Structure formats: structure tokens, C-alpha cells
Amino acid sequence: MDTGAQYNNMIVADNLGKSFVSGDGTSTPVFSGLAFTAGSGMTAITGPSGCGKSTLLYCLSGLEPVSQGNVWVLGEAIHEKDQRDLALFRRTHIGFVFQAYNLVPSMSVWDNIQLPLNLAGRKVSSERISELITRFRLNGHDGDAAGSLSGGEQQRVALIRTLVADPDVVFADEPTGALDQRTGQLVFEELKAFAHRPGKCVIIVTHDWRLAKLCDFVYIMQDGNLNGSAPSGVQV
Numbered sequence: 507m508d509t510g511a512q513y514n515n516m517i518v519a520d521n522l523g524k525s526f527v528s529g530d531g532t533s534t535p536v537f538s539g540l541a542f543t544a545g546s547g548m549t550a551i552t553g554p555s556g557c558g559k560s561t562l563l564y565c566l567s568g569l570e571p572v573s574q575g576n577v578w579v580l581g582e583a584i585h586e587k588d589q590r591d592l593a594l595f596r597r598t599h600i601g602f603v604f605q606a607y608n609l610v611p612s613m614s615v616w617d618n619i620q621l622p623l624n625l626a627g628r629k630v631s632s633e634r635i636s637e638l639i640t641r642f643r644l645n646g647h648d649g650d651a652a653g654s655l656s657g658g659e660q661q662r663v664a665l666i667r668t669l670v671a672d673p674d675v676v677f678a679d680e681p682t683g684a685l686d687q688r689t690g691q692l693v694f695e696e697l698k699a700f701a702h703r704p705g706k707c708v709i710i711v712t713h714d715w716r717l718a719k720l721c722d723f724v725y726i727m728q729d730g731n732l733n734g735s736a737p738s739g740v741q742v
């Protein structure tokens with residue numbers, strides 16, 4: 507286990523349940539009664555396709571309302587917040603990297619990266635954007651339309667857009683999913699370095715067990731259960 511991480515319950519969820527209700531009123535549960543905690547450092551959620559990993563990430567980040575249970579992020583009960591307070595809290599403290607990137611295809615890489623900061627009326631550091639573009643090996647693409655980039659390049663733009671806002675908590679859904687092994691490792695190391703800065707917490711969903719094992723803590727989701735362990739093998 508990487509000793510750079512200190513676990514201090516930055517995210518706590520208990521008795522967590524989520525069901526989706528279809529048009530005819532039928533409720534389909536994805537999971538129920540789950541417990542989750544994460545502190546500073548890097549935590550992975552892994553498990554088979556369709557088991558509910560993305561749904562869990564959405565519930566923990568406040569993007570999806572929970573059907574049951576409680577979620578605290580940085581000590582704030584996000585399950586109790588109204589839409590306005592939740593949006594403000596998320597904008598201030600949380601970054602989310604979507605599996606589908608959610609870039610504006612016609613806008614340049616640079617403009618996509620600074621868009622959320624501009625919308626929030628926050629100062630944009632050109633130096634920080636340039637630094638991240640270099641670190642994520644996207645030099646020379648600043649002015650390219652985001653839609654003209656490869657999937658892997660767009661994935662890195664989406665990561666930069668999240669990190670440049672310097673959130674306390676980053677949720678990333680398959681952040682290396684579109685990348686070859688070498689680039690995936692590079693991106694993973696950048697995220698891990700961010701996670702090990704003081705007061706930062708990164709939660710990733712990944713199918714890549716090789717990367718999950720390099721995290722400070724791993725949750726395996728399967729058959730409605732969520733089991734956490736440190737990669738050193740200590741069960742919790």
C-alpha cells in the first residue's frame with residue numbers, strides 16, 4: 507500500500523441504494539444496502555460490466571439522487587441538499603470525468619479546458635493549462651477542435667478540464683478506457699500524483715485490474731455486493 511495516502515473519510519456512504527423506475531412504474535434495483543468510505547489518495551471501484559459501478563460513482567458525486575441511504579462528501583450530507591446547494595457544492599469541491607468525455611466538439615481544446623472555469627467566473631491560469639497539456643502529452647493540439655481528436659486524446663482533454671479546476675474530490679469513470687497501455691499508465695500516474703496532494707481524493711471506476719491494484723484502496727463490486735481491500739491484501 508502506498509503510504510502517501512492518509513484515509514480520513516472524505517467520502518462516506520451508508521445503506522446506499524439505487525433503483526431506476528421505468529415508464530410503466532416498474533422499479534429496478536441496481537444495488538442496495540452498500541457501505542463505502544474513501545479518504546485522501548486514490549481509490550478504485552472495479553467489477554464486471556453492468557454491475558453498477560458508474561451508477562455508484564454518480565450517486566457518490568451527487569449527479570444521481572440516491573433511492574436509499576446517506577452520502578457525505580467532505581462532511582456535507584449531499585443527500586439532504588436541494589438542487590441549488592448541491593450544484594454549488596459540486597462546482598466548488600467536485601470534479602467529474604465522464605466516460606463519454608462530454609466535450610464541446612466544435613470548440614478548441616484550450617476553450618474546452620477553460621469553459622467550466624469561465625462559466626463559474628473563476629480565474630483561469632494559462633500556465634497551469636499549458637503545464638497540464640504538456641504533462642498529458644497533448645502539445646500542439648491547443649487550437650484543434652475537440653471533435654477532431656482521437657478518443658484517447660479527447661479523454662485526456664476531459665481529464666485536464668477537470669484537474670485545472672483543482673477540485674478536492676475527483677470522480678473519474680474509466681479514465682483510461684480509451685487509451686493504450688502506455689498512455690493509460692501515464693494518465694493513471696498523473697491522477698495518482700494529484701490524489702496524493704494534500705487534501706485530495708480521487709475515485710476511479712476501472713475495468714483494468716492491473717491499474718486498480720496500484721491504487722491505495724480497491725472496491726470490488728459484484729452481485730450486489732461491494733467489498734473493499736487495500737491491495738496489500740488486508741480485507742476491511
Ligand SMILES: Nc1ncnc2c1ncn2[C@@H]1O[C@H](COP(=O)(O)OP(=O)(O)OP(=O)(O)O)[C@@H](O)[C@H]1O
Pocket residue numbers: 526536553554555556557558559560561562
Ligand atoms: N439512467 C438509467 N436508467 C435505467 N437504468 C439504468 C440507468 N443507468 C444505468 N442503468 C442500469 O443500471 C445497471 C448498472 O449500470 P452501470 O452503468 O452503473 O454499470 P457499470 O458497472 O458501470 O457497467 P460498465 O462497466 O459496462 O460501464 C445496468 O443494468 C444499467 O442498464
